[in-house]
Amino acid sequence: MGNPMRRLLCILLLIVTLIPPARARAAAAQDVASYQIDVTLDPQTKVLQGQETITYTNVSQQSIPDLAFHLYLNAFRSTETIFMQESGSSHRGFTYDTANPGSIEITALRTGTGEELTLTLVEDGTLATAELPEPLLPGETLTLEVSFTARLPRVFARTGFAVDAAGDLFFMVGQWFPKLGVWQDGDWNAYPFHANAEFFADFGDYTVSIRLPEEYVVGASGIPTGQVAHGDGTQTLTFFAEDVIDFAWSASPNFKVASRQVGSVEALYLYLPEHESTVDRALEIIELSLLNYGEWYGEYPYPRLTVIDVPASGRAAGGMEYPTLITGEASGILGQNPNAGGFVDRNLELVIAHEIAHQWWQSMVAFNEAEEPWLDEGFTDYSAARLFDVIYPGGKAFEFRGAQVSYFEMRRMEYVLNPDIPMLGRAWDFAFLDYATAAYSKSAVALSTLESVLGDELMLEVMSTFFQEYQYAHPTTEDFRRTAESVSGQDLSWFFDGLVETGATVNYRVVSVGPNQAVIEKQGDLEVPLTVRVEFESGSVITETWAADGPSLTLTYPDSDPIRYVQIDPGGELRVDLNSGDNGMAAQVQIPAFLAVFVRMLYQIQNLLLSLGGQ
Amino acid sequence: MASSTPPLRQMLAGWLARWQLIIILYAANLGLALLLALVPAFGLLQMGRLTALNDAAQAIRIPLIWDLLSPLLQVDPQGETMGIQGAGTIGLSFVLIGLAAPFLALLMASFLAGGVYRAFARSSTAFSLGGFLKDSLAWFFPALAVYLLIGLAAVVLLIPSLVLVPVLMGISRLLGWLVIALVVVLFSLVLLVGELALAAMTAANSRSLGVGFSGAFRCLFKRPLSVLAVVAIALAAAALVQVIFRLLLPLAPGDQWLLVLLLTQLFVIGRVAARLLRNAGETALVTSA
Numbered sequence: 001m002g003n004p005m006r007r008l009l010c011i012l013l014l015i016v017t018l019i020p021p022a023r024a025r026a027a028a029a030q031d032v033a034s035y036q037i038d039v040t041l042d043p044q045t046k047v048l049q050g051q052e053t054i055t056y057t058n059v060s061q062q063s064i065p066d067l068a069f070h071l072y073l074n075a076f077r078s079t080e081t082i083f084m085q086e087s088g089s090s091h092r093g094f095t096y097d098t099a100n101p102g103s104i105e106i107t108a109l110r111t112g113t114g115e116e117l118t119l120t121l122v123e124d125g126t127l128a129t130a131e132l133p134e135p136l137l138p139g140e141t142l143t144l145e146v147s148f149t150a151r152l153p154r155v156f157a158r159t160g161f162a163v164d165a166a167g168d169l170f171f172m173v174g175q176w177f178p179k180l181g182v183w184q185d186g187d188w189n190a191y192p193f194h195a196n197a198e199f200f201a202d203f204g205d206y207t208v209s210i211r212l213p214e215e216y217v218v219g220a221s222g223i224p225t226g227q228v229a230h231g232d233g234t235q236t237l238t239f240f241a242e243d244v245i246d247f248a249w250s251a252s253p254n255f256k257v258a259s260r261q262v263g264s265v266e267a268l269y270l271y272l273p274e275h276e277s278t279v280d281r282a283l284e285i286i287e288l289s290l291l292n293y294g295e296w297y298g299e300y301p302y303p304r305l306t307v308i309d310v311p312a313s314g315r316a317a318g319g320m321e322y323p324t325l326i327t328g329e330a331s332g333i334l335g336q337n338p339n340a341g342g343f344v345d346r347n348l349e350l351v352i353a354h355e356i357a358h359q360w361w362q363s364m365v366a367f368n369e370a371e372e373p374w375l376d377e378g379f380t381d382y383s384a385a386r387l388f389d390v391i392y393p394g395g396k397a398f399e400f401r402g403a404q405v406s407y408f409e410m411r412r413m414e415y416v417l418n419p420d421i422p423m424l425g426r427a428w429d430f431a432f433l434d435y436a437t438a439a440y441s442k443s444a445v446a447l448s449t450l451e452s453v454l455g456d457e458l459m460l461e462v463m464s465t466f467f468q469e470y471q472y473a474h475p476t477t478e479d480f481r482r483t484a485e486s487v488s489g490q491d492l493s494w495f496f497d498g499l500v501e502t503g504a505t506v507n508y509r510v511v512s513v514g515p516n517q518a519v520i521e522k523q524g525d526l527e528v529p530l531t532v533r534v535e536f537e538s539g540s541v542i543t544e545t546w547a548a549d550g551p552s553l554t555l556t557y558p559d560s561d562p563i564r565y566v567q568i569d570p571g572g573e574l575r576v577d578l579n580s581g582d583n584g585m586a587a588q589v590q591i592p593a594f595l596a597v598f599v600r601m602l603y604q605i606q607n608l609l610l611s612l613g614g615q
Numbered sequence: 616m617a618s619s620t621p622p623l624r625q626m627l628a629g630w631l632a633r634w635q636l637i638i639i640l641y642a643a644n645l646g647l648a649l650l651l652a653l654v655p656a657f658g659l660l661q662m663g664r665l666t667a668l669n670d671a672a673q674a675i676r677i678p679l680i681w682d683l684l685s686p687l688l689q690v691d692p693q694g695e696t697m698g699i700q701g702a703g704t705i706g707l708s709f710v711l712i713g714l715a716a717p718f719l720a721l722l723m724a725s726f727l728a729g730g731v732y733r734a735f736a737r738s739s740t741a742f743s744l745g746g747f748l749k750d751s752l753a754w755f756f757p758a759l760a761v762y763l764l765i766g767l768a769a770v771v772l773l774i775p776s777l778v779l780v781p782v783l784m785g786i787s788r789l790l791g792w793l794v795i796a797l798v799v800v801l802f803s804l805v806l807l808v809g810e811l812a813l814a815a816m817t818a819a820n821s822r823s824l825g826v827g828f829s830g831a832f833r834c835l836f837k838r839p840l841s842v843l844a845v846v847a848i849a850l851a852a853a854a855l856v857q858v859i860f861r862l863l864l865p866l867a868p869g870d871q872w873l874l875v876l877l878l879t880q881l882f883v884i885g886r887v888a889a890r891l892l893r894n895a896g897e898t899a900l901v902t903s904a
Contacts, residue, residue: 395678402674403675403677404676404677405678409678412678413678413681416682417685513664565666567666578682578685579682579699580678580679580682581662581679581682581683581702582667582699583666585664585665585666586664586666587664589660589663589664590663590664590666590669592870592872593663593671593870594659594663594668595872596671596672596869596871596872596875597659597668597671597672598652598656598659598872599872599875599876599879600869600875600879601652601655601656601659602649602652602879603879603880603882605648605651605652605712606879606883607886608712608716608720609644609648610883610886610887612716612720612721613720613723613724
């Protein structure tokens, strides 16, 4: 190779090195189901007219004889659907408006080669199947042309329309198009839409063109790739989302846009004018979420994240996750003021931090939310609570007149009231409160206990390894177990067999403390390893560990000073322990502590009597 | 009984002359509170060796209280009790205190009212504890009737607002807050009329509610500015006590029980003194009207 060639090669290498990649991507998904959708929204009728082209590749080893479509909006067709029967026509405190139902109908379905397919609705019409003229062989790709008409309900279960504070229409358009199920193990993994259940879908690319009146501002999954004004008062906006499992969008004539660049990610906050005061807080928590989750698990690989603000009348659309788009919740218990009347209310931050965590644990690691809801909600809630501990140290997430509660503590308080629920189970097998405990509270508490047993660093290694292994895939509980046990090198039966699969509980307590002996007891079947701190009168300290494999542990120190006190779980991190109040015992009654508490108790009673007596 | 002394001066003079009332009312409050605190104190003593008590002494943490009390709400799957000895006693006694306190406070306020207002009405004479108790007993039932009326008004105002305010807040927060303000003003007015009636009755040495309420309304309509001035001073005194206490309390670490005891008791005395200033003002208003 002569000098000119070498120089040219060097220049080429330099160019390649210096030019940044268009997008920093950790890995690329295997595109299974890609959608190209042209949709028109008529705000007056709240009807969507859509035409979609689905490109589906059979990545399994079996032939696929038929297709299964989710038609989620049909869950809101009447009060007789499975969703409505299970939920009592109420979803998380919001009531279904029978005067404004939702629905979806496939008006035409044919293959790319023009063959008509016959659709059969299953059960309540939220699922439909269609026989293929010929089975789709492994590795083959099928193109489908689908025409559909969808009607949006008044906002219910995170989708629909609402009227904002200015009297204008707001649309949150989620679960709105005919969507294929997931072909797994020789069958379609697709269920009718159940009340507690969320979603499960394959990865693919989405190109979505939305035609609607020009005055509407639109936030959508992915990035904008085109805008055309038609000259008749309407416009078409096109968005492209790569390697995602879903596509959602929102529209309002009153959206204002705030943005912040977080590394290579453009974070957008589309807010309504009445919520202008929340902009700084929203952008701050968006940035902190992206940075921390990215550092813990793996970088957010998409170029944009859009956060949608919802109007007060459309709060049923708030707090929901879609790939690269989430909905927030600007109004907390106290409205928009996070600090009023002795409260510090961080509902806005909580919702955004939680939904952004779903980008990792649902959007990228695409769990089956219907069959194993604890995975996506539990991982997400654990991540958000962990983030809150970083942002608001010392348990100062929520405050009321000086009393403070951290996110984890809040979840634990829910858990201890209903602890004997297995985390593992299909969403609709749980009553709603049990579902909330299993999927959110207990799962977050259990994962934080796992962290306390493994230690921070090892836990993060488990989680980040799991994320890297299953990014753009559909892992299960068993996959998580394999990764966790392999990375930690530990048998984690107590976690998976005890907490995940059964309702086993535990309460550790110090039963007695004598001069040279202390007895610790375990109540319940769960065996979580723990540490015990023993402090002696001389001030010396011994830290013991116990695998909790028996009903009790007797600690004896015949040659030592008298014991001053014994404390189980001195760091207070063993959150599955049902009662932390009995975790420590001193050798003697603590008179000053008794008096300190009694004095405050007396004062509270005096104050109560004064107030009730008109003073 | 009419006085030529301006009400504000009479209010202050009466309040200063009857300093003994501060001690009596404080002692009554402390005595009743101690009685109510006995049972939970026993529960607390049973927990005396738990290190959680040390944490509670530093600061009351909601999760700790939750842990102590939540076993009472659980049906334990293992059939074992996960509760802590003493915690149940405390939890149950707090529930009982919560239920009994309104009645006990009503009875105490009704008993003391006659003695207090009579003492202010006769502030030029020497104070005697026997006379105070005799007057308290004599006006117990009329005072009880007045306080029951005030309580009834509170219920009538409060219950509809509990339903109405959340609905209004959903429509407009401003509207919701306006209704809350209206309820507070209305209740304050009812309380003022009731207390003026008690002052008028005792000043006229009568046990007739008619005499009391006619005196109260006469006072309100004849000297509205004086009434406003007395209310403003009483409110300012109560607010001052609150502000001083809120500034001082954080200076006392939770485990410094002696310092906390001193501060909290001074605050209670301050509240009692502020209330007596209001009562002295009400007596001055009805006697000068």
